Amino acid sequence: MLARLDGAYRQLEGFNADVAHELRTPLASLIGETELALHRERGITELKEVLGSNLEDLQRLASLVNDMLFLSRADRGERARRSLVRSLAALAAEVVDFHEAALHEAGVGARVQGDAEGEFDSALLRRALSNLLANATRFAQRGTVIDIDIAPDATGSVRLSVSNSGPAIPAEHLPRIFERFYRADRAREHGKDNHGLGLAIVAAIARMHGGTAFAHSRSRTSVGISLRTSDLRPPAQKLNCTPMLTVRPGPGVGTFDIGSR
Numbered sequence: 001m002l003a004r005l006d007g008a009y010r011q012l013e014g015f016n017a018d019v020a021h022e023l024r025t026p027l028a029s030l031i032g033e034t035e036l037a038l039h040r041e042r043g044i045t046e047l048k049e050v051l052g053s054n055l056e057d058l059q060r061l062a063s064l065v066n067d068m069l070f071l072s073r074a075d076r077g078e079r080a081r082r083s084l085v086r087s088l089a090a091l092a093a094e095v096v097d098f099h100e101a102a103l104h105e106a107g108v109g110a111r112v113q114g115d116a117e118g119e120f121d122s123a124l125l126r127r128a129l130s131n132l133l134a135n136a137t138r139f140a141q142r143g144t145v146i147d148i149d150i151a152p153d154a155t156g157s158v159r160l161s162v163s164n165s166g167p168a169i170p171a172e173h174l175p176r177i178f179e180r181f182y183r184a185d186r187a188r189e190h191g192k193d194n195h196g197l198g199l200a201i202v203a204a205i206a207r208m209h210g211g212t213a214f215a216h217s218r219s220r221t222s223v224g225i226s227l228r229t230s231d232l233r234p235p236a237q238k239l240n241c242t243p244m245l246t247v248r249p250g251p252g253v254g255t256f257d258i259g260s261r
Ligand SMILES: Nc1ncnc2c1ncn2[C@@H]1O[C@H](COP(=O)(O)OP(=O)(O)OP(=O)(O)O)[C@@H](O)[C@H]1O
Pocket: 131, 135, 136, 139, 164, 166, 167, 168, 169, 177, 178, 182, 183, 184, 185, 193, 194, 195, 196, 197, 198, 199, 200, 221, 223
């Protein structure tokens, strides 16, 4: 019990430090640019440019804060609002359409395979698939195809996975990619655009459905979620302390499942 409490405390401490790091760089750049703009007389065009660039940074900060608020609501036990989704393939196709420009720019295709229906929170599923597809698009090798697989099974669960070819995630990083602010490529740490929250949100969405998130990376990288097609769990209990993230190795090298909290 003491070891778990210590672990939770360290996790919270680390989380606070990560938040501070993520906020410090864009805030420093906003302050610097604004100070510079105020330093001497500038024309309206130049001032508009500064405001435009500051607005972009502010929008990034707002989306970072929104992501953190979402994760905190999930930690407090917020559950998915389920309603009937007749076709997960149609939902996935909508997400692909939304990413069309990014896919085109990356020179990769995307196809949806399989289908299932069930009771899910469609807005949350769109968000999870969107995060997975954004990652796959970023890491996919040019000229290849990203697969979105929808695989229902006989036990009333469905696996949604997004797979791409490209550099594999090293086995030592794989168990940690669902952690907040974790980026396997340390060079991109504290980068402007990617905060390492996308997969933490994917795992939270799985938990909100009483499901799990998983990742495999060998010749292809495949990341996804496994969900019950309807809610069978008793109503959520309120959590009084920072919950621990349970990571348990799945079958085979480089395969990990994140247990539901
Ligand atoms: N398909 C993939 N191929 C290779 N590495 C991946 C893939 N998906 C995720 N990763 C690794 O996992 C890390 C965590 O992913 P996550 O989506 O949480 O963060 P991010 O994409 O870096 O930032 P954000 O999602 O906040 O923009 C990534 O930084 C990357 O190192």
